[in-house]
Amino acid sequence: MNLTTGSTIAAIDMGSNSFHLLIAERAEAGPSSAYRAEYRTERKVQLAAGSEHGVLQADAQARALACLAEFKEILAAYRPVILRIVATASLRGVANAADFCEQVMYLLGVEPEIISGEREAELVYLGVAAPGDIGQLVVDIGGGSTELALGRGQVLGQGLSVAVGCLSYLRYFPAGRLQRTDFDAATAAARAEFELAAASLSKPSRLQFIGCSGTLLAVEQVLMARNGGGRGIRLAELQELATDLQSFASLGAISYQGLTEDRQSIFASGVAIVLALFGALNIEEMQLSEQGLREGVVKSYLLAASAD
Numbered sequence: 001m002n003l004t005t006g007s008t009i010a011a012i013d014m015g016s017n018s019f020h021l022l023i024a025e026r027a028e029a030g031p032s033s034a035y036r037a038e039y040r041t042e043r044k045v046q047l048a049a050g051s052e053h054g055v056l057q058a059d060a061q062a063r064a065l066a067c068l069a070e071f072k073e074i075l076a077a078y079r080p081v082i083l084r085i086v087a088t089a090s091l092r093g094v095a096n097a098a099d100f101c102e103q104v105m106y107l108l109g110v111e112p113e114i115i116s117g118e119r120e121a122e123l124v125y126l127g128v129a130a131p132g133d134i135g136q137l138v139v140d141i142g143g144g145s146t147e148l149a150l151g152r153g154q155v156l157g158q159g160l161s162v163a164v165g166c167l168s169y170l171r172y173f174p175a176g177r178l179q180r181t182d183f184d185a186a187t188a189a190a191r192a193e194f195e196l197a198a199a200s201l202s203k204p205s206r207l208q209f210i211g212c213s214g215t216l217l218a219v220e221q222v223l224m225a226r227n228g229g230g231r232g233i234r235l236a237e238l239q240e241l242a243t244d245l246q247s248f249a250s251l252g253a254i255s256y257q258g259l260t261e262d263r264q265s266i267f268a269s270g271v272a273i274v275l276a277l278f279g280a281l282n283i284e285e286m287q288l289s290e291q292g293l294r295e296g297v298v299k300s301y302l303l304a305a306s307a308d
Contacts, residue, residue: 117161
């Protein structure tokens, strides 16, 4: 499709934990991938909840379709000329993924694309990375997987997907219990996965770490409220938070200023994963971005449309 200036396009990211919607308008000036965001929203869906054995649960599908029906009403007001829908670890290797995608197609008229972990990392990097010559490692911790994207400027060098997610790692906290042994087991398991992934990354000596997921943003918000500091995540503050979590006996009891209710149940597993990531990759500080996969999907489409 030949997009003109002002054309409206939309992207839906059906993640394992949250669904994101971005509606954007092609920019009048700038690079071919430039756009102006018209509308952004996200909803907690937990599509992957209960799918440990490779089957989407009926209640998870119902939540997902209800969310998409709401998105459909929003899309009707903007009337985008193109809608792209991507699914990530939420549908990879799931036995009834095709049946669910058929329901989405019936509802929205667009078939979801189930992307690989490597493609997800590529799109995340495209959506987040900033111009310049410095090396950047972009991290997206999702509900079912973590994407690591290494590059320089806006050029991706390597993209990896690691089977570590804040929703899937709830298995280390049986029945919502939160004990030191539970937290340590989750951290150790995640660190082992990240160390294996890090061994294949050709990291430059000078590297900026950028996080872009709801998990990382939630940790940042809690740290800002606790310490009164600026944006970003610093190792010493993260370690203090991990220690403080031991004062709660269950996931449902966790309460921090800055922590939203929809993040409460997965906050401990998220902190364990972030702590493991910092340890495995020797991170002292990480900056956060509000951009992510959906921005990468929009940019990717704009680049492809310009090349046609």
